[in-house]
Amino acid sequence: MSLLDLLRTSLPADRVVLDPDIVATYHHDEAEWAPYGAPLVVVRPRTADEVQTVVRACLAHETPVVTRGAGTGLSGGANATAGCVVIALDGMNAIVEIDQLERYAVVQPGVINDDLRAACAEHGLWYPPDPASSPWSTIGGNVATNAGGLCCVKYGVTRDYVLGMQVVTGTGDLVRLGHKTAKGVAGYDLAGLMVGSEGTLGIITEITVKLRPLQDPQRTVAGYFDSIVDAGRAVSAVAAAGLTPSALELIDRQCLVAVDAWKNMGLSVDANVVLLGRVDTPGLIGDQEAEKMHACFSEAGATWAAVSTDAEEADALFAARRLAYPAMERLGPVLTEDVCVPKKHVPEMLSRIEQIGIEFGTTIANIAHAGDGNLHPLLITPRDDDEARRRAQAAFATIIDAALELGGTVTGEHGVGLLKKDGLVQELDPVVLNMHRAVKAALDPQGILNPGKVFS
CATH class of the missing domain: 3.30.70.2190 (Alpha-Beta Plaits)
Structure with a gap:
């Protein structure tokens, strides 16, 4: 039986999307010029069991799986590869539970960040991680990239609020990781390992997040x-x-x-x-x-x-x-950086960005979570100008070099995806890279989960 036939017979009819016009909207995220391919099919599951069914079918047919939420990412991490199955989790958008006493919420991955914050506020509680995309991005996507946001300078990033999760592994198992208690140190922190893994280690189908009293x-x-x-x-x-x-x-x-x-x-x-x-x-x-x-x-x-x-x-x-990125995008293609440097080096890094723009003849606008050194230069080019695009891409790489020279990192919250793969190799020791690859091989032995992203 073909993979398509297996998916059709195993899932409700409305979960399998083949209409080419609709499928085309799932080809890529918001990363400018990151490569992508045409998927075989898009599946929009509603339950963890349905996600598990899709992964097991893909394992049987040795077919890659790319998971995405709202598609607001800026690194190409959710871009489809040719012939893959895209699992779109935006339909799994239920807030399962808000526990006022224990101060946690249980949500499906497709819940919009601002919707969770609004629901928590009704209980006198607050979910702090607030990326600029909070009106549109999903909690699942935020967890996948370990998103930060405007208030993370004081309150931390997504990883600081994830207590546990339900995950479909690369072997097709459905497991629970982490805990709901205030403390929990039994075994390795596998839930923490999933945060920021960009869909390469498992598919997150439910998330338990820690809450705080209202700000x-x-x-x-x-x-x-x-x-x-x-x-x-x-x-x-x-x-x-x-x-x-x-x-x-x-x-x-x-x-x-x-x-x-x-x-x-x-x-x-x-x-x-x-x-x-x-x-x-x-x-x-x-x-x-x-x-x-x-x-x-x-x-x-x-x-x-x-x-x-x-x-x-x-x-x-x-x-x-919050509106700066989509506003600039209306003016032409925008290549968005996401470097982070020590706070003491913020003036020097901003100066270097300014000089890099002059050197490469590239217009660079600037927004930043400046309080924690997370800078987002926006490299803007005219439409359909290949030479300007090449200059912008060269400037993008040079900004990464400058951040690393100042003791920084290639990504503070957008993830590695496709755009920062070369930068990650520069940043990490080869031994450390091999540790990453060993974890990937253990949890996704067939290599079907978001292949070609991050370091693979």
């Missing part, structure tokens, strides 16, 4: 800078002052103008670069922290800085930060 009200500090390097100095100054902001975001004028042109938000920022800081420490101490951050901005060369008294205006600026 305290935040105070916003805004600073305008003529120079991106001065803004970088302000970031370093905030860290040197011993402050741990609940957010510290950088966005340049190019991005703000693009957002305003798209959404007509009435932004009228007269600055080349804007830093947006927030503190959520309650009471007088929080007031003092906000004033100290304001002083850091001013002393680093801000042309204007203030502790915001207009919550609506502050929220609009943070909303613009």
Whole structure:
């Protein structure tokens, strides 16, 4: 029996998608210029058992499996390979349980990040990881890439909140990893191993995440800078002052103008670069922290800085930060970087990015989770300009080199996927790479799970 016939007979009819126009929408994620192929079929399961059925069928036919959520990734990690089966988990979108006493939630992988946060808020609880794509990205995708976000400078990344999960392995087994208790150290941390594995070690069908009490009200500090390097100095100054902001975001004028042109938000920022800081420490101490951050901005060369008294205006600026990537994408192809460097090297890294843009004749806009050194230069090219594309790709590689020279990493939250494979080889010791490959071989012995991604 062919693989298609096996899938048709083993699954409900509406799970198997063959319409070429629909299948085409599952070919790739949002990574610009990352290669992809045409899958044999797209399967949209609704249960863990159905995922297991698909994996076992693919094992029997030695067919690759590529898993995806909402397709918002920026590294090519969810790109289809020729002849593969794409398992799309966006239909598995139930919030199974929110336990107010134990402070955890159990969700299916297709749950949208913001939907989980809203549901938790109804119980007086908060799920902190908040990538800029939180209105669209799924918890499963966030776990697969170990996504961070605006508040991770203080509250950590996705890995810090995953307690356990249900997984279909590369051998077709359906297993539970981790725990629901506040503590749990029995055996290796296999649940933690799955976080950030980008679909190469297993297919996550359910996730248990840790929750916190609702966040305290935040105070916003805004600073305008003529120079991106001065803004970088302000970031370093905030860290040197011993402050741990609940957010510290950088966005340049190019991005703000693009957002305003798209959404007509009435932004009228007269600055080349804007830093947006927030503190959520309650009471007088929080007031003092906000004033100290304001002083850091001013002393680093801000042309204007203030502790915001207009919550609506502050929220609009943070909303613009979230919309920056899709706004820039409307202007032409955008190749998005995701390097992370030590906070003390943020000014130097921003300076190097600026020089790299000049060297390669590539327009580079900048957004960043600046508080933890996670920078997202956006390399923008005209449409259908192959020479500009080649220059942008060369600049992309040079930015990676610069980050590694400064003791950084090739990806802070987007994952390796396809775009950062060469960078990963540069970053990791060959012995460490072989350790990764040994884990992959043990958990996916036939090599069917997302082949060709990360380090394979």
